[in-house]
Amino acid sequence: EVQLVQSGAEVKKPGESLKISCKVSGDTFTNDWIGWVRQKPGKSLEWIGIIYPGDSDTRYSPSFQGQVIISADKSVTTAFLQLTSLKAADTAMYYCARSPAASHWDYWGQGTLITVSS
Amino acid sequence: DIVMTQSPDSLAVSLGERATINCKSSQSVLYSAHNKSYLAWYQQKPGQPPKLLFYWASTRASGVPDRFSGSGSGTDFTLTITSLQAEDVAVYYCQQYYSVAPGYTFGQGTKLEIK
Numbered sequence: 001e002v003q004l005v006q007s008g009a010e011v012k013k014p015g016e017s018l019k020i021s022c023k024v025s026g027d028t029f030t031n032d033w034i035g036w037v038r039q040k041p042g043k044s045l046e047w048i049g050i051i052y053p054g055d056s057d058t059r060y061s062p063s064f065q066g067q068v069i070i071s072a073d074k075s076v077t078t079a080f081l082q083l084t085s086l087k088a089a090d091t092a093m094y095y096c097a098r099s100p101a102a103s104h105w106d107y108w109g110q111g112t113l114i115t116v117s118s
Numbered sequence: 119d120i121v122m123t124q125s126p127d128s129l130a131v132s133l134g135e136r137a138t139i140n141c142k143s144s145q146s147v148l149y150s151a152h153n154k155s156y157l158a159w160y161q162q163k164p165g166q167p168p169k170l171l172f173y174w175a176s177t178r179a180s181g182v183p184d185r186f187s188g189s190g191s192g193t194d195f196t197l198t199i200t201s202l203q204a205e206d207v208a209v210y211y212c213q214q215y216y217s218v219a220p221g222y223t224f225g226q227g228t229k230l231e232i233k
Contacts, residue, residue: 044224044225044226045160045168045213045227046224047221048221049221050218050222059219060221061220061221062220062221095168097167103156103158103173104170104174104213105158105160105168105213106170108167108169109167110167111167
């Protein structure tokens with residue numbers, strides 16, 4: 001069974017950087033796309049971007065381009081989302097998810113809550 | 119960008135009754151070469167990640183009860199729940215995956231409650 005397990009909750013100060021992880025098991029990591037989604041408290045889902053670990057092809061939403069970096073390490077079947085210069089507005093739940101063909105998301109991580117506060 | 123607009127924003131339905139949620143895209147998400155609409159539906163319960171219900175607009179994901187159905191093509195889509203159950207209380211989202219350039223955008227969500 002495919003499982004995506006994300007790193008734990010984080011509390012950061014404005015201006016700090018952070019890298020969260022998404023460990024994928026039960027799947028051929030290099031044959032699927034892994035994506036990231038943001039959900040602010042009480043709000044809808046925002047698509048951040050996706051990566052194909054097989055060749056590191058990465059696509060970003062224009063809304064997040066330059067604000068985040070998505071990467072993957074095939075050796076540990078883990079995808080990463082790096083956020084820089086954090087602001088209070090980045091406070092949200094961040095989910096990773098798997099897509100079999102850069103399409104729909106069929107398996108999701110449990111979410112990583114990031115709180116940015118001074 | 120492809121903007122996804124759901125209606126209504128919230129919905130209260132009696133147990134056993136039908137619930138209908140609509141999703142409209144600002145441009146067609148039908149890829150004619152495949153004759154498929156690049157549209158998915160998700161269910162999100164409080165404190166949980168989203169769960170895939172349908173992809174290609176009407177293909178039911180594994181384990182989804184058959185009281186759920188997805189329909190539509192092009193720009194207009196519908197998620198229908200016949201005979202609403204208490205466990206169906208959730209927020210439902212549509213998402214287009216037609217164009218990666220602007221991002222695979224989601225609708226604003228529809229909150230479904232019991233009347």
